[in-house]
Each structure stands twice: as C-alpha cells, then as structure tokens.
Amino acid sequence: MERLPWHGPCFTCGPVEDHPEGARYFTEDDGSIRAEITLTQRCAGAPGHAHGGSLMAVLDEAMGWSVWRAGHRALAGRFESNFLIPTPLAVPLVVNARITGKGNRSIRTAAEIILPDGRVSAEAKGVFVDLGERWKEKFGESWEKLRSPGA
Numbered sequence: 001m002e003r004l005p006w007h008g009p010c011f012t013c014g015p016v017e018d019h020p021e022g023a024r025y026f027t028e029d030d031g032s033i034r035a036e037i038t039l040t041q042r043c044a045g046a047p048g049h050a051h052g053g054s055l056m057a058v059l060d061e062a063m064g065w066s067v068w069r070a071g072h073r074a075l076a077g078r079f080e081s082n083f084l085i086p087t088p089l090a091v092p093l094v095v096n097a098r099i100t101g102k103g104n105r106s107i108r109t110a111a112e113i114i115l116p117d118g119r120v121s122a123e124a125k126g127v128f129v130d131l132g133e134r135w136k137e138k139f140g141e142s143w144e145k146l147r148s149p150g151a
Contacts, residue, residue: 034096035061082124
C-alpha cells in the first residue's frame with residue numbers, strides 16, 4: 001500500500017495536528033482506496049455516534065481519491081448514501097472506495113465504512129464528472145502532484 005500525499009487543510013484528511021479525526025488514505029495495488037479513521041466528538045451527531053454529514057464527507061473523500069488516483073481530474077456530480085447502522089465515535093473504522101464504471105465523462109464510484117466487527121455501517125455511490133483539460137482553466141495547476149504515476 002502507498003500512503004497518499006497530503007493535499008491541504010481538509011476536514012477529512014488534513015494534517016493530524018489540525019484534524020486528529022482525519023483519515024489516513026492509502027491506495028491499494030488494484031487502484032482501490034483504503035483509509036483508516038477514528039472519528040472524534042468533533043464529528044458527533046446522535047450521542048456517542050457520528051453525524052451523517054461527517055460520514056458522507058469521509059465517503060466522498062475516499063471516492064474522490066479513487067477517481068484522482070486513476071488519473072482523472074474530476075469533481076463530484078452526484079452522491080447517494082445509505083446509513084445502515086449507527087457509526088460509533090472513538091472506534092477504529094476502515095473506509096474502502098473504488099471506481100465501479102466509466103462513461104464518456106462520468107466516473108461511477110462506490111465506498112463503505114466498516115466497523116471493527118466487520119459490519120458495514122454506511123455505504124455510498126457517486127458519479128464524478130471528468131473536467132479533463134478544463135481543470136487547468138478552472139483551478140490552475142492546483143493539486144497536479146496528486147496525479148497517479150503513469151497516468
């Protein structure tokens with residue numbers, strides 16, 4: 001597994017000193033993304049459990065990483081989530097994400113959050129829109145260092 005680079009003061013994956021609850025994202029040999037995260041009280045919703053918005057942010061980030069590491073310059077276009085069981089705070093969680101399909105400019109993704117006992121607490125599907133060269137027009141050279149090697 002390769003540790004993915006830091007890319008800014010992001011809530012879901014920023015530096016540990018600023019965001020102790022942030023996930024540490026890794027890419028697997030098959031191109032999928034794996035993250036390890038322990039959500040803190042800063043991510044609370046119901047007492048002792050994560051807020052759905054916090055979970056959605058983590059799922060979105062993991063799916064975005066799968067798209068970026070595949071060499072696409074894309075932004076989220078649609079996001080659908082299912083909260084299967086409450087996700088507790090202060091326990092180690094695993095997040096998995098992957099690309100599930102591609103269209104002309106669309107990239108379909110999926111992700112899930114897994115509890116220590118192996119149950120899936122939340123899952124998501126997303127569609128990202130590949131901006132291609134328009135990325136540079138919109139955002140300049142920002143984040144180009146994240147491009148997948150060889151892409």
